[in-house]
Amino acid sequence: MTPWRTRPAPGPPHPLLVENRDRFQTFDTAVALKDCDFTVVDTELTGLDPRHEEIVSIGAVRVRGLCIVPGESFSVLVRPRKDLPKQSTLIHRITPQQVQDRPRLRHVLPEFLEFVGSSLLVGHHVGLDMAFLNRAMADVYGLKVENPCLDTLRMAQIYRAEHWENYYDRYALNVSYALSDLSMEWGLPRFPAHNALADAMQTAYLFLYLIRKIQGGRLVTLHDLYRAGRNWRWHSS
Incomplete structure (x- = not known):
């Protein structure tokens, strides 16, 4: 097992990382939602700390024209450097035997980047996925993913807030924002x-549902979605 501190130095930046860094420096949120390509992504992990834990699976599906695109998906198992903790296996049911002959993460990142292309990224609690993915991108290429990201958890909060009847509704303790519960x-x-591809598909359905529900379905552009949250922030790592 190669310790984290002795990882190889980053290689040349991947061309798509460079291209998207330049592309999204002047990103126009006036673009219509129906004209956007979205990649809905999910990862399965050995743990929740991106400094010490690793990705063991990536799943992604494409949304185009505000529809899930059949046949455009990405799914891969990854062999981590560390042994799979039993606790993580209990959650995502990926066993050490399943990953023992799988490629390391650095060898699947190019294919993942090709799949994502210049699309916008969507995830449920997407900041966690991007923390792990961007740590890997920085380790391998010296750059991070610059594609704007949308968080369906935050979108669900926006939708719920539209239906609060009083100030105290926001403190309801029985409200869950877990993907399965929503x-x-x-x-x-x-x-x-807890299957990366299945969770990506679940998130894609949630994303499309919320696009059609927030502000009574009157969202037309990405800027409309930005304004719907008022305190909305594009995710960045």
Whole structure:
């Protein structure tokens, strides 16, 4: 097992990372949502600390024209440097035997970047996924992903806030923002939890549901979505 501190120095930047860094320096949020390509992404991890834990699986699906695109998906298992903790296996059900012959993360990143391209990224609690992905990108290429990201957890908070009847509703302790709970509450198709590709698909359905529900379905542009949250912030790492 190669210790984190002895990882190889970053290689040349991937061309797509450079291209997207330049592309999104002057990103125009007036673009119509229906004209955007979105990549909905999810990762399975050995733990929650990006400084010490690793990605063991990446799943992603494409949304174009505000529809999930059949056949455009990405799914890969990754062999981490550290042994899989038993606790993480209990959560995502990925066993050491399943990953023992899989490629290291640095060898699957190019294919993942090609799949993402210049699309916008969507995830549920996307900051966690991007923390792990960007640590890996920085280690391998010396650059991070600059594609703007949308968080369906934050979108769900925006939608819920539109229906608060009083100030104290925001402190309700029985409210859950877990992906599976939101999907059940709003009657969305259900997929197996803690599987990267299935969670990406679950998130894609949640994303499209919220686009059609926030502000009564009157969202037209990314800027409309930005304004809907008032305190909204594009995710950055």
